[in-house]
Amino acid sequence: MIERARAGYLGILGTVVLGVAAVLGFYGRFVHPLPGLPWPLLLVPLGALLTAPLFPPSSWKGRLRLWKDPLTLGAYLLLAGLFFFLAFLLSLLGLDLLLRPPGLLGRLFFPLSLLAPLGRLLPAPPGDLLLALGLATAATLWGVVEAAWVRVVRVTLRSPRIPPGTERLRVVQISDLHLGLIHDLRFLHRLVRKIRLLKPDLLVSTGDLVDGSLEGQEDVADLIREIRPRLGALAVTGNHEFYAGLEEALAFHRRCGFRVLRNEAVRVGPLWVAGVDDPGGKYGPTAPRADEEGLLEGWGEGGRRPYVLFLKHRPVVRRGTLGRFDLMLSGHVHGGQVFPWNLLARSAYRYARGLKRLRGAGRGAFLYVSAGTGTWGPPVRLFAPPEVTVFDLFPAKRR
Incomplete structure (x- = not known):
């Protein structure tokens, strides 16, 4: 039986991973084809890392270790990065929908069409994927610093x-x-x-x-x-x-x-x-x-x-x-x-x-x-x- 703390992690992991998969599926189908990467080769090590917190800790013994369980640490940081990636990608897609000409906002309320030029500042696909990934990485790194201070x-x-x-x-x-x-x-x-x-x-x-x-x-x-x-x-x-x-x-x-x-x-x-x-x-x-x-x-x-x-x-x-x-x-x-x-x-x-x-x-x-x-x-x-x-x-x- 998985203890409650790890069961909670499993629930959050499932929610975030399913959310990322759904948004990337939508993106590849309706926005821009996803690059042809060897996804199975990438998913296997990522999946192994993300499931590390579900198993008993392997490296807690030893008083001199800085982190009690480095694998669990890596899994949690990757989970945070996936959450931020999902949040930033959804935000960029939403802004793209609202601001690019003719602009959904502009059609609903004419004065807001003045915001349409801001849509040109958004990177074209698949540049928005790279921007979301970069922002997620920066947010995760800053989050680690903020949590330690x-x-x-x-x-x-x-x-x-x-x-x-x-x-x-x-x-x-x-x-x-x-x-x-x-x-x-x-x-x-x-x-x-x-x-x-x-x-x-x-x-x-x-x-x-x-x-x-x-x-x-x-x-x-x-x-x-x-x-x-x-x-x-x-x-x-x-x-x-x-x-x-x-x-x-x-x-x-x-x-x-x-x-x-x-x-x-x-x-x-x-x-x-x-x-x-x-x-x-x-x-x-x-x-x-x-x-x-x-x-x-x-x-x-x-x-x-x-x-x-x-x-x-x-x-x-x-x-x-x-x-x-x-x-x-x-x-x-x-x-x-x-x-x-x-x-x-x-x-x-x-x-x-x-x-x-x-x-x-x-x-x-x-x-x-x-x-x-x-x-x-x-x-x-x-x-x-x-x-x-x-x-x-x-x-x-x-x-």
Whole structure:
């Protein structure tokens, strides 16, 4: 049986490959004949590479390897390139249809016929195939660079619930690292070094720390454990912890130094930190639902309530929890990860990225949705840079 992470890859691979085949078939039939290349000789090695992630990793052993599984890395990069090629080719075909004289737009709406001269800037077939291929290659290479460059986002918050006289309390959030199938050890070394330089009082992970098999990942866990924040490290599960195997994922978290909050709350310095399990990819009336309202109640009302930090993987705020926490940290959305999905993320989640001040019953509270620290699938990001988020919490200023 193929584990869920690899089954997801298979679904995406099938969709992208079928899309590319359909568009190239249309192109060769109605736009321009495709060049007579020895397709079988090309497809066999490409097919062998693309199916590499479906098999158990072959090269994860050995602490000195930069990439844990180079074949899987190559397959994911090729998949990203195929996706970008499909997107750019469809865009060029669409522009060609709309802008070349007489121009479909010009026939529908005369003033837009003025755009028809722009059609001359488009390369004639099969030049558009080469342009799409070049753009896809550039986008993939840039995406690798962007995914490796983790920025630090800083947020300063003040609250009367932080006891007066408390010095700055620094909470550092990581999210959606997706360790397991592929990762760059050099990237992880840089990430750990960056977090240690931030000197966090508390480190939190808001889900999807792992993804896929964790075989041979002990060196990675030990590397993360080196961060050693002053007040400890807390985490919650994301959907991929369940996909990877919950017990194995929890053991990996413990080795990393995290305490996983599974529908529970703990006192950390002047804070109460609450965390809930992710539904684990199950939806509908039978999906497990944590009792968030019950977890967050009973800590006093008004000014008597302590500052509550709420960790939840998905950025979904239940109405019944409003007014019961001060800062909710989430992830899951990845900021869309790859253009144009970053533009569509808001259609799936009301709160898709960044800091949001809640209104109504939750007035005075904040939700922060991380763009994610790692990547899901290909180690590629496009116009959705990864981040480590620093929250500096202070008492309210005296008037």
